[in-house]
Amino acid sequence: MLIRAMLFSLTAVLAVTFSATAAARETYQFTLAETWGPNTPILGETTRRMAAMVERMSAGRLQIRIDSANKHKAPFGIFNMVKAGRYDMGHTASYYYKGLIPNAMYFTTVPFGMIAPEQYAWFYFGDGMELMKKVYRPHGLLSFPGGNTGNQMGGWFREEINSLEDLQGLKMRTPGFAGEVMAEVGVAVTNIPPGDLYTALERGTIDALEWVGPALDFQMGFHQIAKHYYSGWQEPAAEVQFLVNEKSWSRLPEDLKEILRVAMRTAAYDMYAQSMHLSGEAWAKMKDNYPDVSHQTFPPAVIDALRAATEKLLAEAAASDELASDIINSQRSYLQQIRQWTNISDKAYLNSISTATGD
Amino acid sequence: MLIRAMLFSLTAVLAVTFSATAAARETYQFTLAETWGPNTPILGETTRRMAAMVERMSAGRLQIRIDSANKHKAPFGIFNMVKAGRYDMGHTASYYYKGLIPNAMYFTTVPFGMIAPEQYAWFYFGDGMELMKKVYRPHGLLSFPGGNTGNQMGGWFREEINSLEDLQGLKMRTPGFAGEVMAEVGVAVTNIPPGDLYTALERGTIDALEWVGPALDFQMGFHQIAKHYYSGWQEPAAEVQFLVNEKSWSRLPEDLKEILRVAMRTAAYDMYAQSMHLSGEAWAKMKDNYPDVSHQTFPPAVIDALRAATEKLLAEAAASDELASDIINSQRSYLQQIRQWTNISDKAYLNSISTATGD
Secondary structure, eight states: OHHHHHHHHHHHHHHHHHHHHHHHHOOEEEEEEESSOTTOTTHHHHHHHHHHHHHHHTTTSEEEEEEOHHHHSOTTOHHHHHHTTSSSEEEEOGGGGTTTOGGGGGGTOOTTOOOHHHHHHHHHHSSHHHHHHHHHGGGTEEEEEEEEOOSOOOEEESSOOOSGGGGTTOEEEOOHHHHHHHHHTTOEEEOOOGGGHHHHHHHTSOSEEOOOOHHHHGGGTGGGTOOEEEOOSSOTTOEEEEEEEHHHHHHSOHHHHHHHHHHHHHHHHHHHHHHHHHHHHHHHHHHHHOTTOEEEOOOHHHHHHHHHHHHHHHHHHHHHOHHHHHHHHHHHHHHHHHHHHHIIIIIHHHHHHHHHHOO | OHHHHHHHHHHHHHHHHHHHHHHHHOOEEEEEEESSOTTOTTHHHHHHHHHHHHHHHTTTSEEEEEEOHHHHSOTTOHHHHHHTTSSSEEEEOGGGGTTTOGGGGGGTOOTTOOOHHHHHHHHHHSSHHHHHHHHHGGGTEEEEEEEEOOSOOOEEESSOOOSGGGGTTOEEEOOHHHHHHHHHTTOEEEOOOGGGHHHHHHHTSOSEEOOOOHHHHGGGTGGGTOOEEEOOSSOTTOEEEEEEEHHHHHHSOHHHHHHHHHHHHHHHHHHHHHHHHHHHHHHHHHHHHOTTOEEEOOOHHHHHHHHHHHHHHHHHHHHHOHHHHHHHHHHHHHHHHHHHHHIIIIIHHHHHHHHHHOO
């Protein structure tokens, strides 16, 4: 009887212990679909760094399998696939879904908007995260900043732009909201698949195009044809996004949720640092190897016109939708405040050095 | 016999199970000493955010107790206390230990050096982390970026500075390396405890002082006395540091090491975003409430002289120590490259907007 009682009690303890162990050791498999092709520098490295951090922090309890565009065949279908639960997560850019979910675009970047450090401050210490939630939650999605490319260049032009007249009828590849702004000031905007861009520029099908910045432009070879490289205005801080299906998220225990949240946040910041690093490296290499490439800035009259066109389109968007209005107003008032600080800190510093030494 | 065998085998299983569970659930208590007093905004929030992330990600398996300066009474003794193992971790600024470990200072900031996004790129994608390791490892310490204040202001001046002559004999509180540079160009540099600064400025014991930036300057009240607020040159990106005792670190299992590493990294980036946010807020408030405060930049001749003095002191440091030379050269060549990118991206963008609209 004693032995039977002991056996019973041991078995009970054993069961409890096993169940606690099982809970602590249960593993979760997540799938992530990314817009990018396999081995895409910067963007693809970001998803892999995020997944590696999650796996190490969770001691293997949460594993994330990443499918690139060659696998899922839907680079611009990430939003739909994660919403439908075909993938637990996605890595993409909000402004690709302008047709499906127009208000998402403001969370990537806005022409004449914030630069990256200002925009991270708005996301995490201003109203950015709360507003982004209002846009994605109705679709059953959680959304998080997913990494910044830094300030994007205004593009490669075959001829110099000295006035607003030079833009009239100019054939230029520039997609999205920036394309709409360009069209407003008289540019003949076209969209051409990435693989055909070099040939289109070479044959004069287009006179100019906008891509990203030195780190990703260099390999495209545009500098061999168009020698005028303009500073940007249209994407001062392009932030990509992580999307997570809410049902997938809710299956995770609290510690794994936090591990995933923090890994996404760190991977996003890291992408901005890596973009800075590689842009510096690529621009130096371009200047050394292609001294005939000249850096230019648009003349004030062009900037004025682009800015006025941007304001007009934003005002139209704000008038047509209440949430769009909330987002646009939040970004505008935040920018007005924080830009004053940027102007007396980093901008004044960078300019005072140039004034003194001419560099 | 059967029952005894069963009992034996059950006990064996039980022991194994208990030990696996114990390993998975063993909790670790870390102590962290911070330079800052209790409830210090930004800096103190950074350590608390880091500890909270660690606790949630580890499901309570790693807990970090934070002692502020009122508890340990040694705000500038963090390096020694963590080295001696009296604390497992510390949060402080490398340049406070100029006397004990001179080469550490370069990892905070350098006059005329990198701005925060450039410096994070150097830490994480250039040689920064490797060089910092060379400085701290001989002391049995691991070191990590611990958060950035952003570009610091040049200080509060009672009178305008229009020429290098205006700096001759000017009594100014400005500590550390910047103080040495200021002394080189003729300033009478003094150091005065923070609590006495307001009175010293009011009574004319000093003519000027440098503190941090709007977010932390406002509460000190200097703007009520000295009306000329100058943009900075001396600390373009002040990064504080996390230090971890190597023996404490090595006791942690791999997953907790990664959790701690990622939490420190995220908390550091977040501090930079929060500094941006609060500086923007505080500067707007100051301009609204104290319209007689004027923002100024030092004239080119002053910047030139300060820069030449900085170069002279850095050359002396590089000549006297091989590791100092490695760090200074790494920072210099990295800056030369990445600044070219900053100039054609964020700087060109910020300037093109001002040119067009005058703001």
